[in-house]
Amino acid sequence: MSTLGDLIRLGDPPKGRLVVVAALGSFTVLLGVGLMSLAGYVISRAAERPPILELTVAMVAVRACGIGRPVSRYFERLRSHDLAFRVLARIRVAFVRHLEPQVPAQEEAYRRGDLLARIVDDVDATQELFLRGITPPIVAVIAGTISILAAALFVPAAGGILAAGLLLGGVVVPALAVAAAGRTGRGRAELRAELTAEVVELVRGAPELVVLGADVAARERIADLDATLARRARRAAVAAGAIEVLGVLVAGLTVAGVLAVAAAAAGSGMLDRVLVASVALLAMASFEAVAPLPAAALELRETAASGRRVLDVVDRAPAVRDPAEPEPLPDDPTVTLRAVDVRYATTEDPVLHQVDLRIAPGERVALTGPSGAGKSTVAALLVRFLDPAAGAVTIGGIDLRELTQHDVRSANVLDGQDAYLFATTIRENVRLARPAAGDDELRSALARAGLEPWIASLPDGVNTFVGEEGTAVSGGERRRIALARTFLAGGRVLVLDEPTAHLDPPTADAIVRDALDAADGRSVVLITHRPEGLGLVDRTLRLRRGELT
């Protein structure tokens, strides 16, 4: 349960609003209790044929409960949704703030498949916690306790029976529901993900599967997964049925017990006979307080799993931190790596070993080597996405660890290997590098990246939407937009990490040529595993297994 505690701390629900939601929820249940027990009283008392004036107050109260309950319920629903939205916004922001200092160094782990989309779904799932998970138990405790006390006031034994019944219905039954779900629900999400992946492949490659004769096997894999899912779903349905049986049984038998002791109390003169129906109906209506709890418990269980995954990300320490008293950014743009070792905790061999590198102002250096040689790690070091385990990275002789990250990344600008296009316009995608930039600067950056002819061909020009749901952008155009962004950012050292990956040779060559032309006297570090552009730099360094050769 500490997961939930941590999640609540992360979401930090406004206390006042939480209290309002809990109060409205309790009020709703109690108005229902009041409606039924007062109605029972009115009818029982009326059977004694008193003057009607004697019942006027009670009748008005019955009507008030009848009207008040739905009103209270309406506002409770509104307030609880409002709270959930507010908290979700806070969790999203907190998540981004915590994840930001971890990327891209630790983010690799999320890239595979669509884990990233899943963790985002997990973040969104936490809103259920605040919608259905937190207030129902609070409401159950408040409304349940008041109902028990009210029953005990009339007949102490009835209070005892009701307490036992509500505890069974509100604690034991939900616990059983969770236990049953634990036996049936484990891995259902994973199974679904697996099945989805199989279906995607089948839909995409159906004709090929058929011609290759691999369709039978594919269909069988899907049938197996579907059968496993169905088996789990059947078990869950049976478990839900059992929980339903228990819930009805506990509520019904509690009412029977309360009715019995109330009738007995009336027989022995301890309870006014007009109150027998009231006490029993009170017990009956008070079960509304615990009715949502089995579902809430299941929801909490689900959310706890999502929440755990979110917290795992949030709790991780940032890769780098700003110094307490940062040095000002030196004027000298020279960047050096001195005897740098980098080691990821998980691997034993260092990713970089004793790397020395000096990039003089205006110098163009290419860094080549096979995949996994540590080229991108050098890029990450230069913009301080991570710190070396030994040695130092400096700008103008000052260790990056003594500068703010903001200053480092303003001086050394990275065009990352995974440069991302956001789902917005070309203009916004480029401008994010420097929002203050004017239209002229923007146009110049686009021109230098060689994008002008393409943009001129688009009906909406720079206002064309790109990204996931936007206009399809070719690999070359994507790289060029990223380059334009880098040019617009300014800076003194441009770090271009694999600007030509996945591109055909003529496009790759053109892009590298344009990038180096546009660098305009700035230092350039060109990281690539391909030959294009190597003829255009001042010198070429080769990384092999973490060492410069």
Next chain:
Amino acid sequence: MRPLDPRLLARTRGARIALATDVIAGFLATLLILAQATLFARIVVAAFDGRPFRSRTLVLFALVVVARALLSGVFETTGRLAAIRVMSDLRMRFVGARLAAGDEPEPPEAGEVAAAAVGGVDGLEAYFGRYLPQVVLAVLVPVAVLLWTANIDPTSAAIMLVTLPLIPVFMIVIGRYTEAKTRARWRSLARLSNHFLDVVRGLPTLRAFNRGEVQAERIAATSEAYRRATMETLRVSFLSGAVLDLAATLATALVAVTLGVRLIDGGVGLQAALTVLLLTPELYVPLRSLAALFHVSADGLAAAERILELGEASSAGEGGAPTPEGWHALTLRDVVVRYPARAASALDGVDLTVRRGETVALTGPSGAGKSTVAALLLGLRRPEAGRIEVDGADLAGFDVRAWHRQVAWMPQRPTVFRGTVRENIALGKPGASETELRAAAARAGFADVVDELPEGFDTVVGEGGRELSAGELRRLAVARALVSDAPLLILDEPTANLDPDNADAIAAAIGSAGPDRAVLVIAHDPKLAGIADRIVRLQDGRIAAASTEAGVR
């Protein structure tokens, strides 16, 4: 959304008994509530009259509770079990239909369809298992409660009858107004979620440009704006639930107060009055459940409709005569193919023969029908007129599965399947030796790519694995086609997205595919077409020009 889709109902055939059982259990459980109310009133009245209460009545009450609990359990379970069967059936039919769909001019978007087939179909559990039975109960239960009440106290039944029609009226009025709005609102919430995902995905880029903090603030601002707008909608859409609640509690209050007045006048007895009081809320229970289930099942239903649309494809013929291994020529005879979405015929009277031992290049502009010819020869499509012959016998008469063993095919947009590079190539020839696989990779120019992969032939590719560029994917697919020694080899644009060196290598590999094979190459690239014995040019679904057999070389 149509609340009851006849196509879906047709799919419940196998589950109807279970669904009927479910409804009966739910209805019996309600009848027991009526019995329970009567017994409750009897015990109270006994206490009221100062009679010692009879333990037999209490035991009966408890027995009714037990029976009702069991029936509620059955109601909760049976419907869902039936739903699960329908769901599996729907899903597997869909899978079968996809495999039988053959060649489609505009294939559906795989991710969206898969989401509908998995998560969407799972959503049907609520529709079949809960919503559908509840629809029946929402009719049966109010009628039963009204009849029972009318039997005890007609005046109260009349009051109930007056409040009851208010519900559908209010729901329709409010529902009409808000349903569309609520839907639009949820969609925009989904967009907000996409915005969040977009930011998270692009976080490394944002960080490189010192923009992370600003984006975090923007998420806060956007979320706040959406919250306000959404609350605006919820304020109205929650009204429909509130109206239902109000009808139920107000009816109870009205019935109670009226009963009180009539009790004082002596117009009704305590036993009857208490029973009716307990029955009144029950009148509304199924309707409220129905309203609560409406939105959950609406999503499942939308998905199911999508699945049904895609699941109604005609099936290709299985069974039929075994194909002769030693065939000599494949012939398209006056073939006509039409695609429903297009006005013009895809193929309009095409005659073409491909013989063993020759390579034919099929050229022509995009949309000329080149890939359709491949689909016909593969048996993935049947012509609307004309026929495809294997040594003079109609291809339609042969077993499709057996025919596919005689074919190696590389489609225009090849698929990389989840698995290792080795497994992907070996799909072309199950049981191929390591040497054969490596040789095929080398001929396709894919060996260089493999050498650069961290785990070589064991590198996992496809969804979730290493991404392949368009050129890499094409070479992998060519390797898959070349490893096969099937007598018919069909390659659709094998050199698209490739640099000249690789394209030349592949052209050469196709040229030396084997002496006794029939090879059909679909090519834009004139250089690739140049390796063929014959070039056939298609335009607007007709053969525009064909070089004679000796013409090219």
